[in-house]
Amino acid sequence: MYMLSIFFLSIMVSYCACSPREERFWPLNNITDDVNLGQSSPFGPRLMNSEGSRYDFHRGVDIPTPLFTVVYAIDDGTVRIPGPTHSGFSDGVVQLLHTGWDDDGDPNMKYYSTYIHLNDSFLREKDVGDFISKGTPIGTTYQTNNNFPHLHFEIRAGTLFAGHACNPWKYLPCGHCNPFQANVTISIEQIVESNNCSATVQILVPPNQLTFAAVQLEVSGGMSKFNRTIDICETNIFYTNYPSYDTTRLDDNTVVPNLVINPHFFNSRSFGKNEWLGVSYTFLNVPAVDGARLAEIKATIFDVFGEKVISDPLFYDSSCSQVESPTTSGEESTTSQSVMITTGSPTTSGEESTTSQPVSAGGKMNGAMCIQGIMLLTIISLYFCN
Incomplete structure (x- = not known):
């Protein structure tokens, strides 16, 4: 025993x-x-x-x-x-x-x-x-x-x-990281050499919350649906990994297909001045719109704990020009300041992301539970051994 x-x-x-x-x-x-x-x-x-x-x-x-x-x-x-x-x-x-x-x-x-x-x-x-x-x-x-x-x-x-x-x-521990904060702006323009559009998602996060993990771009309406997620960790694994270990070319769309990544200048002095960290992701394969129809585009920004910020939607026409929202009459549509903070996980298919709780230590016991479990097992062992 x-x-x-x-x-x-x-x-x-x-x-x-x-x-x-x-x-x-x-x-x-x-x-x-x-x-x-x-x-x-x-x-x-x-x-x-x-x-x-x-x-x-x-x-x-x-x-x-x-x-x-x-x-x-x-x-x-x-x-x-x-x-x-x-x-x-x-x-x-x-x-x-x-x-x-x-x-x-x-x-x-x-x-x-x-x-x-x-x-x-x-x-x-x-x-x-x-x-x-x-x-x-x-x-x-x-x-x-x-x-x-x-x-x-x-x-x-x-x-x-x-x-x-x-x-x-x-x-790492980060008591001040929640809720996740970010400002998200979308712009769109036509690619002259093709029938597609390019959409740029500009992301700004506070200097004490550098937990940004992924950006997801979704388009609905127009000719077809479009959904693409860029995860920073997976980008490292798939595009800067063995055998090349080349970390210098991710701003070149020949490395990550149909994507250009442009970070903004940031250093330790930026932290002291409360300057936000900025990076833009330009997607080069956004589908064009058929005829007089409009397409809706939005961006979702995720942090490493599963929290997300969703942008305002942007609408564009067959010339890849931003237009007013079809549900708003006579008002200018805004170019997506972040308006929603919630929790969830990035999706890689055309499905909507589902709401979930931020990833934390819920998948295992904390220190107190470990001690309680060990004490309980000790008591049981002594009982059976007597």
């Missing part, structure tokens, strides 16, 4: 192996919120400040910090790269492997937290596979070759490859 007790206890402990997102630590201050720390470069499309503002797809977040700031493990895990040096990285690095239930309820999920531009590692004497508890100091920050002190932090989901990096905000 003792062996049976140990068996059930081990199941409970392994089930509780990873902390819920809201109980993990922020990597720079050993607490469970980021306290509005600024970012010089968010995850996803950016203009790379250190190289003449050229286009780049950024696979992590850059957090400005004084030199030699202590870095902490965000969750329980094991050492994969003890650091500070590794052949696969040009700067100091530490990498930890985290396994167990993830925030979406997947019991087999694993992810790698990666801490780059380190001056030193406190794990240099550790072996690969050694256990590291959440909140353990793992090193200190340094600077890049352009003398910019910051921590580059990545989450690589499922695999070791940088091409599978996803927005770290999905894995």
Whole structure:
């Protein structure tokens, strides 16, 4: 009976192996919120400040910090790269492997937290596979070759490859992130070389809510329905991944078919000035309208937690020109300021997205539930053993 007790206890402990997102630590201050720390470069499309503002797809977040700031493990895990040096990285690095239930309820999920531009590692004497508890100091920050002190932090989901990096905000505590805020503007024009239109979705998000994850464009009416979703994480996986690892060309529509991505300038000073982060997505294959009919177009912006902002609808005619709403007489239709905040998930088919709750730690037990479960199993074991 003792062996049976140990068996059930081990199941409970392994089930509780990873902390819920809201109980993990922020990597720079050993607490469970980021306290509005600024970012010089968010995850996803950016203009790379250190190289003449050229286009780049950024696979992590850059957090400005004084030199030699202590870095902490965000969750329980094991050492994969003890650091500070590794052949696969040009700067100091530490990498930890985290396994167990993830925030979406997947019991087999694993992810790698990666801490780059380190001056030193406190794990240099550790072996690969050694256990590291959440909140353990793992090193200190340094600077890049352009003398910019910051921590580059990545989450690589499922695999070791940088091409599978996803927005770290999905894995980090963010008490101020809800409700999701964004301003969304749509414009449309005709493509001269074809019968189609191009639609540009301009997105602005506050500097302390850099959790934008996907944009969905939907057209109804006219000749046919159109529905396309661009997920930033999936864009990284499918278009900047092995073997090319080319992160410099996503603003070129030959890379992602019929799409041009143009980020706005943003850096750590933008955060201090409360300047919003901007990026525009231009869809080049929006269907034209047949004859005198009108088409309705709208955009939905999703964050990493499943919340969304839906734009006002825009109507256009056969010349791809914006027109008044057919339901409004004598009034100018607006070009979609965001008017609705709700929750849901992006859809990739022509179906309407369904409402759901934001993704959180609901797929697994929190720390209190784990402790209660272990105590209950212990009582049951002692009862049967007496």
